[in-house]
Amino acid sequence: MTTTQALPRSVTPPPRARRGRTPGARLWEASPLTYLALILGCVLSVFPIVWSFIIASRDNSAVYDMPPTPGGMLFENIDRMLANEDAAFLYGLVNSAVVSTIVTVSVIFFSSLAGFALAKLRFRGRNGLLLVIVLTMMVPTQLGIIPLYLMMVELEWTGTLQAVIVPFLVQGFGVFMMRQYALAAVSDELIEAARLDGCSTWRIYWNVVLPALRPAAAVLGLLTFMQTWNEFLWPFVVLTPDTPTVQYSLKILSSGLYQTDYTALFAGTALATLPLLVVFLVFGRQIIGGIMEGAVKS
Amino acid sequence: MSVIRRRLRTVAVAALAAGVALGSTACSKSNDDEAGEGGQVKLVLQTFSNFGYDQAIKDFEAANPTIKVEHQRMGELRDFQPKLVQWLAAGSGAGDVVGLEEGVLLQYVQNHDKFTNLLDLGAGELKANFPEWKWNNALTPDGKKLIGLGTDVGGLAMCYRKDLFQQAGLPTDRETVSQRIKTWDDYIALGREYKASGKVKAAWLDSATSLMQPYVMQNSEVFFFGKDNSFIGDTNPVIRKAWDTGLQMAAEGLTAKAQRWSADWDAAFKNNAFATIPCPAWMTEGIIAQRSGPTNAGKWDIATIPGGGGNWGGSYLAIPAQTKHPKEAYLLAKYLTSKEGHLAAFKEAGAMPSSIPGIEDPAFKGKTSEYFSGAPVGQIFGDSVKNMKPVFLGAKHQQVWETIVEPQMQAAERGQLSSAAAWTKAMDEAKKVSAG
Amino acid sequence: MSSTVGAAPPRRAATPARHRPQPRRSSYRLGRWDLKYSPYLYVAPFFVLFGIFGLFPLLYTVYVSLFDYELLSGTREFAGLENYRVLLADAQFWNAAYNTVGIFVLSTVPQLIVALLLANLLNRQMRGRTLLRMGIVVPNITSVAAVGIIFALIFADRYGLVNWLLGTVGIDPVAWRDNRYASWLAIAFMVDWRWTGYNALIYLGAMQAIPRDLYESASLDGASAWRQFWQITVPLIRPTILFTVIISTIGGFQIFTEPLMYGHGMVRGGAEHEFQTLAMYIYEQTFTGNAEYGYGAAMSWLLFLMIIIFALINFALVRRSVKGEQK
Incomplete structure (x- = not known):
């Protein structure tokens, strides 16, 4: 990158380059065609989910009716999920919130730290370590389940939330992703300048790198949270119905005698989605907020 | 760096620290230990789908005050079955009494060492209660070991x-x-x-x-x-x-x-x-x-x-060999597969009884279906x-x-x-x- | 990925901090220590946790793959490489590998290209920015299993939405499961529906880090928007593109839930295994029937190898076709 050096603390850009009259500015205005394409993309994205909400509002015989138009049983179906004497669904929501929050915060923190080190610090074995991290992601998940379960039995963690938290506090995916972002988003000059300023590596990470990685960290956070929230296989293996995650509760509450209660399932899915919307808003602001700042990184 | 951002970060770190500490104590519905107070035995019953056992378990606990039953519903059969395979292989995790769908049971009849022989616990006396085919399905070919008692059947x-x-x-x-x-x-x-x-x-x-x-x-x-x-x-x-x-x-x-x-x-x-x-x-x-x-x-x-x-279709209850309370587990399985247990499950989930006395009972035999023109x-x-x-x-x-x-x-x-x-x-x- | 330049040489960075009146020597030592060892400290959490929770399962799987190990009966006999030998002659394994690769190619190529274009469109000033950005990641919000039921409805043979739409314009219904390639297409569609927005968001994050003045000067030179996209944006986010390619390869080869739900929850994957993937076959062997864990473990290892090989191939392909900065 050939641009001028910035001082370490001036991560926030000078107002000049932000928007306005520079010749390139019109490039950043969206054309009507852009809107059209994006709106089409959104409609396609949202349609199956809207459909699942519609099913949530129908009775069980109308699950397969075309065209999909809403019915009037949404609240009855939601009631069926909630009106359950173990309150399994609410427990599931709370537990999932705890698990997903911890995992997300941890993944962001450790991933950005390791990603920064792998992208921007020079040390022996760096590339080898990166390779190992990438390799860890390639291990087929299903086969890990049996030995991991055996470990949980040994640790006496089965049926506890640690079992679905601790093994996932770090993820190769996150480290790899942050490393790739850091390559581009944090300029070497910036780090060098900070060093000249006498910053320790830790301070460089905390004051220079982390702010620069913020949009990417928000993306990682959003994706991690959603994935943890929707994870089913492992929680189902290692937890018990006493300590369910939300997907686990959903499964239990929608099983009838030898068949699935689809409307209850979709009503529950709709309910389970609401907390994610909050997460969306939180991270969404970060992602959007990052855009203008990120523009003049180096 | 703005103050807000710094604060957010501090909050995040604090949340992580608190969260890890919390992890061990978060939301669990019951905190009972393996053995309850006063020599009570706690049994774990694992079923899939919906066996309709809420009331039957209450009745059983009322009749057996020294036994406490924790009923774990495991979702659909296809979710439960691999889980059970793992538990049995790992030697831990399976309940004291587990629900086995007929097809799954048949597999375990051949590989029966993971299950307790119910005949040793006195199940022989129950033979006359069940149709011969239902009973035989859970019996090893040599007739010496019985691994399951019938819950429901499908009929046709x-x-x-x-x-x-x-x-x-x-x-x-x-x-x-x-x-x-x-x-x-x-x-x-x-x-x-x-x-x-x-x-x-x-x-x-x-x-x-x-x-x-x-x-x-x-x-x-x-x-x-x-x-x-x-x-x-x-x-x-x-x-x-x-x-x-x-x-x-x-x-x-x-x-x-x-x-x-x-x-x-x-x-x-x-x-x-x-x-x-x-x-x-x-x-x-x-x-x-x-x-x-x-x-x-x-x-x-x-x-x-x-x-x-x-x-x-239809299912069975079996007692994994890894149980620590085979006697109590047998009492539970026996009750749930008795006429009373069958009829309670029928009332709650529509599960058809598999015991002859259950089938003959007016509560079942007299049942008609409104949806099916009163059949x-x-x-x-x-x-x-x-x-x-x-x-x-x-x-x-x-x-x-x-x-x-x-x-x-x-x-x-x-x-x-x-x-x-x-x-x-x-x-x-x-x-x-x-x-x- | 060849960007190397790391920290400044130790001596310069060790220059004592101006505002700290510490003795010169200790600070020097701290600085050296910091430079030399702190990187290891930063990557340590990953390796410690992975060492505990990742490595054991991995090694255990290797070990198990050398046994004739049935979970159901508890049979456990050392078999050496027998599982691998049988596997290489197992037609169903190769069929599953074929399906997996086919679905992978059908889904990943369009997915990443569309994601790149979408991200480029999203990286502008516009009204409803947040809404549109979030709109495209919405597919990630619900569980695959739940949405899988919806897609089973969309692609049902007789009463499905797509065949109904085709019917209204006079096209014969498609056999969405009996026709191998139709089933791949439908599954690829499910995958793309879920992951295109996700990848677009990842690209967007990287695009935001590109200095705007680069575009400004290019613009002054008269470069069209399209040229700027290919000559500035794409090369500059190359690390991220490589990242998504590898991630998609890994995810694509392990595809499981989508084809499972598509086949109404049966791991068979179609009457003639038209869309049974490797992960489904592993599951079938490991958890159903005799629960042949050893065989499943061996298959996982072959899958692992395949992922590595394909990730390397894709990595090389993309690296060659997407020119990075002049380094």
């Missing part, structure tokens, strides 16, 4: 659409219909008559594969496996006969070619795609009524299954269970049927490949699985 009847029958000019009342379909040949003849009327668009039967299981079970003492568990599916003439008959019906346009459990099959009920379907008890309210919807209430009725006896379901399904002859199924019966033969037969039905080709493929695959 013929559900049919009165309105479509009427349109085609067929009789509609269930006695006459039952008389007209006494044998499978009668049933097919009636189907031809139905189609020949030319007045109905709906097919006669949902799928060619529907008649396979009941037909073979009524006409043979063995199915895919001989009593030594060797594969005989390719040489058992009854199977081939059922296969050919089913596909012949399909060729004549009598079947709707709907693949069971697919979205199309589910939707077919509401779309009036077929007039008859062999139905076990759990399918009536749970699937047919649910899928056909309120608009079709009163249009369905239930007749006797051709051949008179039959069963589809005496207790009587009809009860008879089908009692009329069923014991059939030896073998450990891999369900695997061979559901994951190999049925899909291949359906493929042939849809015309994806010829009957002969599908048969060869199915048999080859089944042999491979049986040998492995």
